Each structure stands twice: as C-alpha cells, then as structure tokens.
C-alpha cells in the first residue's frame with residue numbers, strides 16, 4: 499500500500515478524507531451508563547477535544563469543552579439551570595449549545611442570544627450514546643434491532659487500545675491471527691481453543707460490507723462450524739448478527755465498533771445481545787475453562803501473552819500506533835485485510851466525489867428495523883453453504 503493511501507484511510511481529524519467521511523455517520527461516543535448528571539466528562543473523538551454531559555432532564559450534550567466567554571474548561575462546570583454552568587462567571591449552556599444565562603450581564607441584555615457553544619446532535623439508543631459530528635442534516639440513526647429490542651439483555655464492554663482504528667478493523671478479517679496469536683498454548687492452555695479453526699476461508703467484498711466465511715469440521719461427523727465475520731463501514735465489526743424476533747432460531751448478537759479517539763488511539767465498544775428466547779446467556783463452557791496465570795512479556799511495554807486482550811494489544815499496538823503500510827509484505831492469508839482497506843477506501847472516495855457513502859440511511863421508511871445477517875453456528879454439512887451475509891432493512 500502506498501503511503502498516500504495509508505494516510506487516506508487512517509487520518510481522522512477535521513478536514514481529512516477519512517475524518518470527513520466518518521463525520522457523515524452517527525458514531526458511538528459513549529455508553530449511557532457512564533455519564534450521569536453529577537459531573538461532565540472531557541472526551542476526545544476523531545481528534546477533537548469535547549465535553550460530554552447529561553443535564554438535569556436526562557438529555558446528553560456533546561460540545562466544545564471551553565467556555566466561549568473567557569475560555570475556562572467546562573469540565574469544572576455545574577449541571578444546573580437547564581444545562582451546564584461555567585464555574586468561572588456562571589454562563590449556562592444547554593445541550594444544544596444555547597446560552598441560557600449570563601449572571602454578570604444586565605438583566606435586559608440580549609448578549610446571551612449572540613453566544614453559542616458548539617454542540618453536536620446527540621441521541622441515546624439501547625444504552626449507547628450516538629453523535630453526529632458532521633455538517634448539515636444528520637442521516638437516520640440506524641435502528642439496529644439489537645439496540646431497540648426489549649426481549650433480551652444487552653451487555654456492553656469497552657476498552658481503549660493505543661493504535662489507529664484501521665489496525666483494529668483489519669483484525670476482523672484476519673482469521674489466521676486467531677489460530678496463531680490466540681490458539682497457542684501458554685502455560686499449557688490456549689487463550690481461545692474455539693478459534694483454532696482451519697485458516698482456510700473465502701473473502702468477499704460487496705458495496706456494503708467485507709466478510710469472510712470459514713468452515714471447519716464440527717464435533718460430530720456430518721457437522722461443520724460455519725463462521726462469518728463482517729466489517730460494516732464505517733467502523734462496525736459483526737461476529738454474530740443474531741436473529742430477529744420470531745425467527746425459528748433465537749441467536750445472540752455480538753458486534754463491536756472501533757471508534758477513533760484520534761489517529762493513534764481507539765476506543766472499542768462491544769455489545770452482546772442475548773434474546774430471552776435463546777435461554778442461554780454467555781458461554782458456560784468458556785466460563786468453566788481454567789484461566790492460565792498471566793505471562794507478562796515485552797521490553798518497553800508489557801502485555802499479558804496468556805489473555806486474548808493482552809495478545810491483541812501486543813500484536814496491534816506492537817505494529818506501532820499507526821503502522822506504515824508501505825513496508826508490509828502481504829500474502830495469501832491477508833486477502834481479508836486487503837478487502838477491508840479497499841472497501842473503506844472506496845467509501846471514502848465515493849464520499850469525496852460527493853456521493854452518499856455506504857450504509858448511510860436517509861429515509862425513515864428504510865429505518866424501521868436494521869438487521870446485519872451474519873451467521874456463526876454449528877450446522878449440518880452443506881447447510882448454509884449458499885448463505886450470503888447482508889444488511890437487511892426490515893419493512
């Protein structure tokens with residue numbers, strides 16, 4: 499990959515091609531559980547310093563962090579009077595950025611009507627906080643069934659990794675790493691024996707996603723593990739698309755978003771949704787498994803090579819916080835990684851030409867319920883051979 503292409507797909511700041519493309523979508527900027535009306539929180543997304551706060555009415559704001567008066571950080575502000583009150587001279591701003599009060603100004607002054615705090619539109623859905631950091635009218639916030647439904651349980655987790663988001667998105671379509679990085683026995687146990695699949699897989703790119711399909715021998719004769727994993731632009735990775743209410747098999751959902759903090763840091767949000775009809779929550783076999791003691795390795799930076807998270811940190815942060823892709827040597831096993839880059843580059847280039855980027859929803863009629871049809875399941879041999887992963891807009 500040429501250096502210019504590497505820059506194109508990795509840089510996320512304002513004015514960059516990928517950054518401006520990302521800003522055309524609703525993006526996850528927090529979990530509902532992590533922000534309450536007791537205190538605001540400084541955050542950084544797409545290289546922008548921002549303030550996230552919840553007002554006394556429960557509404558969430560994502561704004562510039564410094565007061566337009568004389569620049570104090572609103573991080574020290576008070577949640578009251580319908581918004582956030584700057585600690586310095588008490589100006590109050592609501593979640594939309596309107597200035598509601600200026601205690602030091604004459605009572606009849608209209609000065610406050612001329613002041614605005616830059617604020618992005620924010621929505622909460624299913625326990626996640628979403629923001630539209632772009633210009634003009636926001637598209638529809640996708641009504642993913644796993645965010646809307648109340649016939650099951652949503653379980654979130656989140657972590658920050660000190661590397662560019664594309665290094666983590668690429669990982670989704672790199673099944674060989676699962677076998678080698680996570681399948682190796684450390685202290686006598688592999689971190690993830692269930693991922694020791696044959697590295698034989700097919701990769702496909704469509705207008706809306708890039709995915710691989712791997713099939714390996716199941717536990718009994720005549721059975722197979724059918725595994726599809728998809729990258730859905732801009733930043734979603736789907737391991738289990740799950741099932742819709744009323745489907746014959748109720749299946750869990752397992753998705754992740756690789757949200758860029760800046761060019762060198764990424765916060766991942768993961769969501770598992772367990773439908774009640776499935777009857778299972780989690781994987782008892784996995785929980786019962788012995789946990790090997792940590793094995794810390796590394797000269798400058800230590801990671802636990804006995805845990806999946808430590809292994810992924812070692813491999814991905816070990817590439818450097820923003821890997822120079824002009825120096826790689828890609829092989830047959832990297833064909834999924836190549837498609838991830840190609841798809842995201844195509845999306846960025848379409849966006850630069852002024853075309854609508856992939857997976858942007860503009861019509862409410864199309865947005866009744868959105869399902870990502872990606873399946874991982876133990877099947878009978880030949881079953882699901884013809885299944886084609888896709889995004890389904892349920893009407």
Ligand code: FES
Nearest residue numbers: 565567568584587
């Ligand atoms: S700096 Fe915020 S009110 Fe003066």
Ligand SMILES: [Fe+2]
Nearest residue numbers: 669676680810
């Ligand atoms: Fe991994």
